[in-house]
Amino acid sequence: MIAVSALAAACGTERISVPDTAANRPFYEGAVLFSQRCAGCHTLSYAATHGSASNVRTAQANNGPNFDTRCERPVTRVLYAIENGGFSGAIMPQNVVVGKQAIDVAEFVAKYAGRETETSDTPGSVPCMDKPIGAIPPPPG
C-alpha cells in the first residue's frame, strides 16, 4: 500500500498532507483553499501544488515563489501579499481570497512554508524559524 501511494504521488495525484483534525481545521481549510486558488502559480507540497517554475529556462513571468523552500511568515506578511498581489503588486492578482478565507490561507502558508529547508541535509541550511523576517514594503505610490 505504501508503495502504491508513493507511486500515485509521483503521478501528480498527491493529496493535501495537512492533518484534518478539529484542532488543525483552519490550517487544513487554508491548504484546501491554497490548492484551489494559488496552485497555478505556487508550489507548496503540503497543499499538493506545483505551480512554481522548476526550471528557470522554462519559467513564465507569472510563476510565483516556491513555498516549499521559501519561508513566508508571519501571518500578517502573507496577508499583505494576498491583499496586495505579492510584494510588488505587479503580477500576482490581488485578493484571490478575502476575509476569513484569506486568514486561513495566510495561517496555513505561514505555518507550512519553508519546511523543505528545515528537513534538508544541506550543510548550512537555516531553518525557517531562524531566518529573519523581512520588512513589509510600504504600499506603492
Ligand code: HEC
Ligand atoms: C497568477 C499567479 C499567482 C497566483 C494565482 C497567486 N500568486 Fe502569489 N505570487 C505570484 C508571483 C508571480 C509572486 C512574486 C512576484 C511579486 O511579488 O510580484 C507572488 C508572490 C507571493 C507571495 C510573496 C512571496 C515573496 O516572498 O515574495 C506570497 C506570500 C504569495 N504570493 C501568496 C499567494 C497565495 C496565498 C495565493 C492564493 C491565495 C497566491 N499567492 C496566488 C503569482 C501568483
